[in-house]
Amino acid sequence: MTPDKHRATAAAILPLVGGPDNIGSVAHCMTRLRLGLHDRSLVDEAALRAVPGVLGVVEDDATCQIVLGPGAVARVTPAFEALVTEGRTAPPTDPAPAEGRTAASAEPPGVTADELAARGAALRQARKARNATPFKLFLRxxxxxxxxxxxxxxxxxxxxxxxxxxxxxxxxxxxxxxxxxxxxxxxxxxxxxxxxxxxxxxxxxxxxxxxxxxxxxxxxxxxxxxxxxxxxxxxxxxxxxxxxxxxxxxxxxxxxxxxxxxxxxxxxxxxxxxxxxxxxxxxxxxxxxxxxxxxxxxxDRLLATGGAVAGLVLGGLFLPLVMLGLHQALIPIHTTLIQQSGYTVLLPILAMAGAGQVGAALAVYCRLPHNPSLRATIRSALPAGLLGVGEPLIYGVSLPLGRPFVTACVGGAAGGAFVGLFNQLGVAFGSTAIGPSGWALFPLLKGTSGMAATVAVYAGGLAVGYLTGFAATYFFGFTRRMLTELNAAPAPATPPTTPDQPTEAPALA
Incomplete structure (x- = not known):
């Protein structure tokens, strides 16, 4: 995005989070704009998700986190801070409606991406309620x-x-x-x-x-x-x-x-x-x-002695850990391993969960050819998913659907087992930093067997995760009822009739 687009994205976000006076703090990590808000009820999540450049919205008890993706977030954040400063004394304005949305827009029959997003929002709220324990808040x-x-x-x-x-x-x-x-x-x-x-x-x-x-x-x-x-x-x-x-x-x-x-x-x-x-x-x-x-x-001993099993467990359980908020306990562990040996051996294995998620999303895309809204969501979220930003696919696709979330975990387990097996065979490697995942992790890989072997094993793990997540979701991710409900084709528009234009009788099958 150009600087004008960065400012335009920031300008579109600001009124949807309550305006300048509702902003308590502004920060960002690798992929997310993190906002501390005075009143969270002023956030319009549905409109935020429709803003061009916004890949997803994650709200917890501490901050409202807007997923913008690597690179973009570091450019949008300064523009957002400047707009907040400029607007402190400006009169408040009503949030502008999301581009392309009108009150009279009709939804096609069946379950659409918007309805799945609403399910995802409900699941996030339920997760927030479960995660609001003193221990999990401390981990956060x-x-x-x-x-x-x-x-x-x-x-x-x-x-x-x-x-x-x-x-x-x-x-x-x-x-x-x-x-x-x-x-x-x-x-x-x-x-x-x-x-x-x-x-x-x-x-x-x-x-x-x-x-x-x-x-x-x-x-x-x-x-x-x-x-x-x-x-x-x-x-x-x-x-x-x-x-x-x-x-x-x-x-x-x-x-x-x-x-x-x-x-x-x-x-x-x-x-x-x-x-x-x-x-x-x-x-x-x-x-x-x-x-x-x-x-x-x-x-080191875990992966050296039980690499395949350990990788299977770690890769398969990482997405549920994220849902429970327990993944945050791993951040100090990753940092400790990087400080000790120069890299964390756990992150490439945990990254396989994202590969399973991508494979599952591709299978959903193939299985629902008559659900254009959900397929559009998947198309827009897949590039971010390949770079390790999984929230749009998790909360917009797999988690609300239920079964595809489980089959995505199966893909992560398979990819984790693949990487863990090669660790057990002596190709030990890890990431020199935390934060990136997916393809974005390639420049940060470091191992004991040379860069070629390290890259090959990690790429192989991603491929296994993609393929297993796809196959598990394609064959086991849907019941017949789910396919009927989700795959309903939009009904063709029926033009109004007049006495001079009688309707035709429907053809018999």
């Missing part, structure tokens, strides 16, 4: 700590991969150290960013959270002895930084309540850094270090 907040780091993880991961490729090929050797420094610099200080974001998310002072977490990566910790051993810089990784910043938030809140106002500017930041810093050095780094090592060892 932990995910919010890591989501802003994804662009840097992606960029640095690709740069590090490029440096490794040049080193293996022996090309431009003078450039390899520079690329290594650029690609690794962020990862060496990721604990500081985790601490900063943790304090920000949980209501503390961000810079104090970053200051406490910086202890984890400070080279001087090598001189500190805890539990009879000297500490290592980076010991505990992001888990240690997360725990240290959470403790700093608790200490800061305690100080704000009890320290006299005259001494607050001196004592509160000092105690907020000192107390959690000491606890981090003499406890958290050791405990988090052991936990991080255990996570890495478990992941």
């Amino acid at each position: 907040r932990i995910a919010n700590v890591f989501v802003p780091l994804i662009p840097a993880l992606i960029g640095c991961g690709i740069i590090a991969g490029l440096g490794g490729l040049l080193a293996n090929l022996g090309w431009v050797p003078a450039l390899v150290p520079a690329l290594a420094a650029i690609g690794s610099g962020f990862m060496s200080l990721i604990a500081v960013f985790v601490g900063h974001n943790t304090a920000k998310e949980f209501g503390g002072t961000p810079v104090l959270g970053g200051a406490v977490a910086a202890v984890v990566v400070f080279p001087g910790v090598a001189k500190v002895e805890a539990f009879g051993q000297h500490l290592s810089p980076g010991q505990g990784g992001v888990l240690g930084a997360l725990a240290a910043a959470l403790l700093a938030v608790r200490v800061e809140r305690w100080c704000r309540r009890r320290v006299p106002q005259a001494l607050d500017v001196l004592l509160t930041p000092t105690l907020t850094v000192l107390v959690p810093g000491l606890v981090t050095l003499y406890g958290l780094m050791t405990v988090a270090g052991a936990l991080s090592t255990g996570i890495g060892t478990f992941a």
Whole structure:
């Protein structure tokens, strides 16, 4: 999209989320515009989905998330922020109707894409009600700590991969150290960013959270002895930084309540850094270090000894985990694995769930030739699905239909088993960053058996996921009643009759 189109997309979205005065916060991740709203009842989801460029809408308890896709979201977000700023003092306007929609438009008989979207919205609301538990809300907040780091993880991961490729090929050797420094610099200080974001998310002072977490990566910790051993810089990784910043938030809140106002500017930041810093050095780094090592060892052994079975389970259950909100617990695990070994072995397997979803959607397209509205939804959502953005297909197609969601999981399980099997056979690989999936994951792949083998196995897993998801959905994704209900052809329009133009009798079969 051109800059004018980016601004046009932002301008179309703004009134449909309640206007500038309803916007509390604006942020974005790799694919979604994330809006904190004062009043969620002002959101017109149906009209949002009809905006050109919008691939889907995901609303949870914390934010309204508008799926725009990789690249587009980073360009639409600044335009949206500018429009919000410009419109703060402007008089409110009524949301414009979605392009191409009229009150008098008639729907064809049978189940249309709009009706399936309504089912998807109801399922999302039910999921929100189930997910509003303290534990799942906590996981969501932990995910919010890591989501802003994804662009840097992606960029640095690709740069590090490029440096490794040049080193293996022996090309431009003078450039390899520079690329290594650029690609690794962020990862060496990721604990500081985790601490900063943790304090920000949980209501503390961000810079104090970053200051406490910086202890984890400070080279001087090598001189500190805890539990009879000297500490290592980076010991505990992001888990240690997360725990240290959470403790700093608790200490800061305690100080704000009890320290006299005259001494607050001196004592509160000092105690907020000192107390959690000491606890981090003499406890958290050791405990988090052991936990991080255990996570890495478990992941490696899981795929080395039971790769096919483990891949089948992980690939098959990932979509249900997303529905339950439990997938957010994997984000710190992915980040820990990347920090330890340079890549997460779990993400390529979990990405197979998206492949099963794409295959299932293609089968739905083929099985419902007389449902133009649903086929149009699939056509518009498939490119995003191939790049790993699965929400439009999940909430607009497979989940509302029911059975195709299950058969999509079967496709994900088959693709996961394929990738897991090759991990078990020695072709171990993973992703150097989190966030992308599908075809977008290719530039981030890294393994122990060379790039050619790594790419071939991942591509093979995608193919298996596509084909299995398609076959399972085509043959087992519909009952006869579902096909009758969903595949009803639109009735031809009957012109009005006049006394001079009598109607014809219907032909007998």
